[in-house]
Amino acid sequence: MTKKVFLIKAAELRPGCARKIDIEGGDLALFNLEGKFYATSNLCTHATASLADGEIVGGDCVACPVHFGEFHIPTGQAMSFPCTVDLRTYKVIEEGGDIYADLDEESEEAASAI
Numbered sequence: 001m002t003k004k005v006f007l008i009k010a011a012e013l014r015p016g017c018a019r020k021i022d023i024e025g026g027d028l029a030l031f032n033l034e035g036k037f038y039a040t041s042n043l044c045t046h047a048t049a050s051l052a053d054g055e056i057v058g059g060d061c062v063a064c065p066v067h068f069g070e071f072h073i074p075t076g077q078a079m080s081f082p083c084t085v086d087l088r089t090y091k092v093i094e095e096g097g098d099i100y101a102d103l104d105e106e107s108e109e110a111a112s113a114i
């Protein structure tokens with residue numbers, strides 16, 4: 001099943017940036033990594049922090065703004081202490097300059113890592 005929701009126009013989020021986007025039942029963090037878009041849950045799995053406010057480090061990880069634990073953005077994998085629980089990821093669809101997420105599917109990278 002597909003639960004495709006519009007997130008943003010691609011041109012609204014520059015490479016190297018992230019944005020919190022409200023979705024049904026919560027929010028997600030959308031990242032632009034060198035022109036490719038990724039979506040993860042926005043809430044850090046360690047405590048209460050918005051990962052969209054974190055810093056993108058090493059090209060494909062986000063450092064939480066509160067205790068600086070890191071997650072791999074394409075797979076959602078927790079990479080460093082104190083984060084031990086992976087993030088939920090969402091499949092991102094780009095169509096005609098619009099960015100959508102499929103809320104029922106994991107990112108391709110996370111799905112292939114399972």
Ligand code: FES
Binds near residue numbers: 044
């Ligand atoms: S709240 Fe994110 S690392 Fe603690």
